[in-house]
Amino acid sequence: MVRIAFVVTFAIFLLNQVLAVKAETSGDAVVRDDFLALCADCHGTDARGNGPLAKNLTKIPPDLTRIQERANGKFNEKAVFDWILGLNTPNFHGNREMPIWGDWLMDETLEDSTSLDAAPKAEREVERRVMALVKYLEGLQKSD
Numbered sequence: 001m002v003r004i005a006f007v008v009t010f011a012i013f014l015l016n017q018v019l020a021v022k023a024e025t026s027g028d029a030v031v032r033d034d035f036l037a038l039c040a041d042c043h044g045t046d047a048r049g050n051g052p053l054a055k056n057l058t059k060i061p062p063d064l065t066r067i068q069e070r071a072n073g074k075f076n077e078k079a080v081f082d083w084i085l086g087l088n089t090p091n092f093h094g095n096r097e098m099p100i101w102g103d104w105l106m107d108e109t110l111e112d113s114t115s116l117d118a119a120p121k122a123e124r125e126v127e128r129r130v131m132a133l134v135k136y137l138e139g140l141q142k143s144d
Contacts, residue, residue, distance in 0.1 A: 031132045038101055038133070039064070047140050057097050068141040075141055080134045085126075105129060 044050040047064035082088040086100030109122040
């Protein structure tokens with residue numbers, strides 16, 4: 001009886017581990033999908049500023065793998081978060097060719113809802129997605 005309980009408990013533990021890895025992997029896939037959908041056209045799939053639309057822009061999009069390097073070795077999550085949301089218009093974007101992704105993501109998240117109750121939930125979802133992008137970009141930083 002104890003052996004069966006142990007086997008069942010161990011099986012449940014393994015299943016939970018598999019599900020946790022699967023959730024983490026699917027979360028990574030969602031972040032990667034957001035990067036490809038929102039950023040790659042200008043910054044490139046490798047985030048180096050060489051996307052297919054880069055040649056049509058007034059300014060070359062920055063290499064997102066060098067954010068930390070350009071900031072004297074510090075990756076400022078809040079600054080990157082604000083740039084993506086459109087809360088800060090950095091000089092290197094000139095006339096703001098970069099879309100204000102905060103507005104776009106909010107529209108996408110709300111869809112057709114006009115409920116006041118939906119707005120805070122949508123805001124949290126947008127913040128979560130943007131912070132996931134920030135963390136993704138932080139992981140791309142060059143260490144050399």
